[in-house]
Amino acid sequence: MKNMKLNRNARKNFITYGLVIAAYAILQTMSVTGSISSSLRGMLVPICAYVVMAVSLNLTVGVLGELSLGHAGFMSVGAFTGVTAAMALQNTVPSPTLRLCIGMVTGAVFAAIAGVLIGIPVLRLKGDYLAIVTLAFGEIIKSIINNLYVGVDENGLQMSLLTNKLALADGGKVIISGPMGITTIEKLSTFTAGFILVMLTLFIVFNLVNSRSGRAIMAIRDNRIAAESVGVNIVKYRLMAFVTSAALAGAAGTLFAMNYSTIIANKFDFNTSILVLVFVVLGGLGNMLGSIIAAAALTILPEALRQFADYRMLIYAIVLILVMLITNNPTLKGYLDVAKGKLTGAGKKPVPQTTEGGAGNE
Amino acid sequence: MKRTTKKLLSFVMVLTMLMSLCSVFALADEGEAFKIGGTGPLTGGAAIYGNAAANGAQIAVDEINAEGGIQFELKYEDDAHDAEKAVNAYNALKDWGMQISLGSVTTAPCNATSAETFNDRIFALTPSASAVTVTDGKDNQFQMCFADPNQGSASAQYIFDQDLGSKIAVIWKNDEDYSTGIRNTFVEKAEELGLEIVSETTFAAGNDTDFTVQLTEAQNAGADLVFLPMYYQPASLILSQAAAMGYEPKWFGVDGMDGILTMEGFDPAMAEGVMLLTPFNADAEDERTQAFVAKYQELYDEVPNQFAADAYDCVYAYKQALEAAGATPDMSAEEINDLMMEQFTSMTFDGLTGEGMTWDATGAVSKSPKGMVIQDGAYVGL
Numbered sequence A: 001m002k003n004m005k006l007n008r009n010a011r012k013n014f015i016t017y018g019l020v021i022a023a024y025a026i027l028q029t030m031s032v033t034g035s036i037s038s039s040l041r042g043m044l045v046p047i048c049a050y051v052v053m054a055v056s057l058n059l060t061v062g063v064l065g066e067l068s069l070g071h072a073g074f075m076s077v078g079a080f081t082g083v084t085a086a087m088a089l090q091n092t093v094p095s096p097t098l099r100l101c102i103g104m105v106t107g108a109v110f111a112a113i114a115g116v117l118i119g120i121p122v123l124r125l126k127g128d129y130l131a132i133v134t135l136a137f138g139e140i141i142k143s144i145i146n147n148l149y150v151g152v153d154e155n156g157l158q159m160s161l162l163t164n165k166l167a168l169a170d171g172g173k174v175i176i177s178g179p180m181g182i183t184t185i186e187k188l189s190t191f192t193a194g195f196i197l198v199m200l201t202l203f204i205v206f207n208l209v210n211s212r213s214g215r216a217i218m219a220i221r222d223n224r225i226a227a228e229s230v231g232v233n234i235v236k237y238r239l240m241a242f243v244t245s246a247a248l249a250g251a252a253g254t255l256f257a258m259n260y261s262t263i264i265a266n267k268f269d270f271n272t273s274i275l276v277l278v279f280v281v282l283g284g285l286g287n288m289l290g291s292i293i294a295a296a297a298l299t300i301l302p303e304a305l306r307q308f309a310d311y312r313m314l315i316y317a318i319v320l321i322l323v324m325l326i327t328n329n330p331t332l333k334g335y336l337d338v339a340k341g342k343l344t345g346a347g348k349k350p351v352p353q354t355t356e357g358g359a360g361n362e
Numbered sequence B: 001m002k003r004t005t006k007k008l009l010s011f012v013m014v015l016t017m018l019m020s021l022c023s024v025f026a027l028a029d030e031g032e033a034f035k036i037g038g039t040g041p042l043t044g045g046a047a048i049y050g051n052a053a054a055n056g057a058q059i060a061v062d063e064i065n066a067e068g069g070i071q072f073e074l075k076y077e078d079d080a081h082d083a084e085k086a087v088n089a090y091n092a093l094k095d096w097g098m099q100i101s102l103g104s105v106t107t108a109p110c111n112a113t114s115a116e117t118f119n120d121r122i123f124a125l126t127p128s129a130s131a132v133t134v135t136d137g138k139d140n141q142f143q144m145c146f147a148d149p150n151q152g153s154a155s156a157q158y159i160f161d162q163d164l165g166s167k168i169a170v171i172w173k174n175d176e177d178y179s180t181g182i183r184n185t186f187v188e189k190a191e192e193l194g195l196e197i198v199s200e201t202t203f204a205a206g207n208d209t210d211f212t213v214q215l216t217e218a219q220n221a222g223a224d225l226v227f228l229p230m231y232y233q234p235a236s237l238i239l240s241q242a243a244a245m246g247y248e249p250k251w252f253g254v255d256g257m258d259g260i261l262t263m264e265g266f267d268p269a270m271a272e273g274v275m276l277l278t279p280f281n282a283d284a285e286d287e288r289t290q291a292f293v294a295k296y297q298e299l300y301d302e303v304p305n306q307f308a309a310d311a312y313d314c315v316y317a318y319k320q321a322l323e324a325a326g327a328t329p330d331m332s333a334e335e336i337n338d339l340m341m342e343q344f345t346s347m348t349f350d351g352l353t354g355e356g357m358t359w360d361a362t363g364a365v366s367k368s369p370k371g372m373v374i375q376d377g378a379y380v381g382l
Helices: A002-033 A038-063 A069-086 A096-122 A125-148 A193-209 A212-222 A224-229 A234-255 A269-285 A288-327 A330-343 A351-362 B003-025 B047-065 B082-095 B106-119 B146-160 B177-193 B212-220 B231-244 B287-298 B306-325 B333-346
Strands: A148-153 A156-161 A173-177 B035-040 B070-079 B098-102 B125-126 B141-143 B167-173 B196-203 B225-228 B251-253 B275-278 B349-351 B354-359 B370-375 B380-381
Touching: A002 A038, A002 A193, A002 A224, A002 A288, A002 A330, A002 B370, A038 A069, A038 A234, A038 A288, A038 B082, A069 A096, A069 A125, A069 A148, A069 A234, A069 A269, A096 A234, A125 A269, A148 B035, A156 B225, A193 A212, A193 A288, A212 A224, A224 A234, A269 A288, A288 B070, A288 B082, A330 B196, A330 B354, A351 B070, B003 B098, B035 B082, B035 B106, B035 B141, B035 B306, B047 B070, B047 B287, B047 B306, B070 B082, B070 B306, B082 B106, B098 B106, B098 B251, B098 B333, B106 B125, B106 B177, B125 B306, B146 B177, B146 B225, B146 B275, B167 B177, B167 B212, B167 B370, B177 B196, B196 B212, B212 B231, B212 B370, B225 B380, B287 B306, B306 B333, B306 B349
Parallel strands: B035 B070, B035 B098, B098 B125, B125 B141, B167 B196, B167 B225, B225 B251, B251 B275
Antiparallel strands: A148 A156, A148 A173, B275 B370, B349 B354, B370 B380
16 A cells, blocks of 8 residues: 555656656757747746746645745845856856856755744744744845845955945946846846756655655644654754745746846735745645646746737636636536546546536536 | 646646747738837836826827828737736737837836847837936937936936025835935935935835825924925825825925826825926927827827827837838848937937937937926926
């Protein structure tokens, strides 16, 4: 029994890896041969960033079972620190790829530090209280970065808060300029870098979930008191999941920011946190492949709806409601099970569920 | 259960992908008209600016097309005042076949799209994105509006020259680049001129509904002139709250204040005596402005603001430059780009927002700001 379950998990994980690789191969080929629209090509990197955001938030929400409403805050920390690092090293590290890597690692490290700092007080709470406090921390991060000024000259990095008090030597440049954010980002992010980050994220998350620690984390989710009674260190494992999630969000933030020439702190507000949460909920809690598909689909959807002009966001909202309803409708699920049964020959699940629903309706 | 979800989701994704492909194939015929594209906030909190610009540009395009001669096709895409969506919108316009760009209407999105138009060698003239960073270091990015620093220092200069106040208070929004940019240059210029700033208070998105703290501080400091570098929504609240507490200094605003008189639910009497620098005055006597205002009111049922006038001017500036350069619609975006760069740095343009406008190589416009004061619910030249 136990063996079978493990195999199923492993198979599912490999399917996820396979689908991501296949999607990358197809899109990259199309991109190189020039057979995709500029519109879709422009969205490839943001999709990768949102996929990483969704998968990492799924670790907190789906695996750890705590609702976090401040995930964009970590993305913001990663974006600003990562870009700052990459820009400060512009003259010392000539290779753009290496600078992007350093940027992402820096972003991840700083986001992880933020995760620890926030996690220590936050993880003493649970449920709604935790959700509200993470929301508050997301806003605090936004406010701090909105008032932060960072510059670089030959003496190294300088920073000031509230007003621009930087006294830069000749040849120095301002990197973060308060509410204007960073305006001169060199666009280093590529689809390949995004793909590698997605694969790395999946690797980290799958291995964490399938490890001893992962089982401890899920035990805490399922029954905190029972887990505590058998000696699981609650704070340690909750912090582990939370910080891993924050670090991955930080790397995603750097990837995202490096795809645009400008980034402002207000971009990473409550709405962005909710957007990522929508990806997770739509894809299914704890379901990584679902998160990936939801993130990709919901990033493309508003752009695909551009032809509806003024009604675009209305249709987007309606589609969102319909998808949420349909995926939770037992009757429709029954029909799909039947279809699946026919496709695979012998259905694993018993069919009667459908007829039951059908009879009730008639 | 989860597999079902997955199947449905993949179906949705396939559908969306197909839809995005459809839009690619729906390209119009080329070679008839110049394709002008722009992005702006047509939805969301800043929608009033995006829609005004899109409407203003549309009026200009319709007028020019009706004349015969040079023909334009205009398309505005929504960016919801967000850099990420602006780049998406820009890419959609590129798929549509845009040859010349109107950049983006607001500053942060325009910072993002100007880097794209610069790399893709598509000429852009933004009606209203006023930050210096929009044009900085990009040779084919031009502005129709004043750059922020110009506004801040011009306001300080104006207050100094006209001797409008001796003790100045500044209230600004410290999480917005527009407001911060103007405030910084205003304070710098004020110090240089020896104007005394007695109070400086801030607000940010989310706490922009109650200004009693800021106003009380300004009042206690004895300020007789309050400078408001901000858009009109917070300014309208500041004016009404100051009236409620009986504080009556002189008010001095910037071009973002334009639109306050037409704002729904705002009593124009509150804005009585407010001074502002703006390049456009809907009550101007000249024939072109009056024709434009009448047309705009007929079509959209409101008085056009400065954004509409800027976008209108952009299209006419393009017309003048394209005609002078002898460009034809079958040219590529890059060929037109080179011609436009040459034209814009050498031509002089007369529009609704200024006479004898010229551009320097940095892309900044040179035109004189008009000082306006609100009297009896209308702008009057100072």
